[in-house]
Amino acid sequence: EHTATIIDGKAIARQVQQEIAVKVSKMKESVGKAPGLAVILVGTRKDSETYVQIKKKACEEVGFDFFGVKLPDNTTQDEILKFVKKFNDNPAVHGTQVQLPLPKHISEEAILGAVTIEKDVDGLHPMNVGRLAMQGRNPMFMSFSAKGCIELLLRTGVVIQGKHAVVIGRSNIVGTPAALLLQQRNATVTVVHSKTPNPAEVTRNADIVIAAVGVPELVRGSWLKPGAVVLDVGINPVEDLSKKKGYRLVGDVCYKEASLVASKITPVPGGVGPMTIAMLLSNTLESANRAYGLVDT
């Protein structure tokens, strides 16, 4: 029985991080500085705290400086903006991240728009999104989740040009930048969303599928063209009383069915997730290279 090759995001991410660590050592030798990542966390969401911890640990592993700020839930927008501006002005910081989601009383647009585009390692500033969408313009950064997907394709030898890609989901963070990036690399791209009446039929045209929906196991085996390459961005907790935590994580793709049809597939966890962090580090390194006038090799 056919089974898809597993795209081992964890192993690839580890390799990317090792490459980054080497470059950081060289940077320290040549200019005596390390890349710096600042993360602003507002509130006490458990998942957000976990993500910030993961980022901090990843920074330490590759030799980045980490600047963490933890603010209470009731912090005003102006106070958050003060920290954003402080990091904008701090030459040791090359990337500033505001952990999302923000509390309801804060305007995400106002906060994200205040991060100088030179430090917008999230790639969420409209200026960077606009440049990504345009021919002949280079964004300073692009969404690291989307970049992680593309990097997985490149590092597993998947040809993008000339292929039909279907991206399911059109969020600012994943779906839209992933579609733009695939198109930049000359895939023919279709974007499926919640108002698409026939997502299965549309997805069956795809040589490459990126699922970024947030619906557990939405994409069934029957949605896939035999041999399709499947990247599953979804991270969804579903109840599982056999686990200590009472839940397990599943993707937006029904892995069991899809792995019988696809040629390559990312597991959840251990697929796209680890690459996301590696690409955040990569964006921050790029920014530091620019700040110190270094050419990436």
Add this chain to the structure above:
Amino acid sequence: EHTATIIDGKAIARQVQQEIAVKVSKMKESVGKAPGLAVILVGTRKDSETYVQIKKKACEEVGFDFFGVKLPDNTTQDEILKFVKKFNDNPAVHGTQVQLPLPKHISEEAILGAVTIEKDVDGLHPMNVGRLAMQGRNPMFMSFSAKGCIELLLRTGVVIQGKHAVVIGRSNIVGTPAALLLQQRNATVTVVHSKTPNPAEVTRNADIVIAAVGVPELVRGSWLKPGAVVLDVGINPVEDLSKKKGYRLVGDVCYKEASLVASKITPVPGGVGPMTIAMLLSNTLESANRAYGLVDT
């Protein structure tokens, strides 16, 4: 034999311009001002000169103030930037347009990026493109060619939500913003470009086709699903010695074949073209409304 209904862009554009003229009269009554459009023309391209003339005439017809600047081919970038800045600072100007293409020695990105986003009636500033691409962000302006296409669909009762749309071409001016706008209105959108190996097959999935390619009569009848709605943005001169000028204009769609398959279709000329000018006026009016704190009714 079936023949598609013609989408009469000329008549619809005339109607839009009449609506605009009424609003301009009201604006003059209420605040004593008219919308103002500035167009900077560099060089002596015949087609560009014609377009500027058309814009000037359209402005006069609806009661806009027109600010035209004509500069020689060898104008430096700095000189052009001076005019852009002058118009940025002039409160009587609500839209500033630099006629494209610019001479080779000028950076289009630098010039277009200098137009303040408040007067970017072209919708070509990356900030406006980025906001158009993002969920929950409103661009101040969007490409008027793309807006013209959508307006033609809306005014001829074509439902967009839930439909599969194929946009052929991905330029900054037409293809990309048209795709983003269709997606914003909940179409499922596929973008076809020069690296798409099977454009006919992909296009046959479409309920709505927008062709913005610049290749005369590329889209054949066999590319279309019966009943598709076809918008032809192309304006291509082809040799025709029976005409006084020695050429005639054809679209990117083979009209003769397509009109036998489509349900609705725009002719060339007289389809998308006139709407483009009407939407430029519409963008400029919107800008003036914002400047004078008026609410569009």
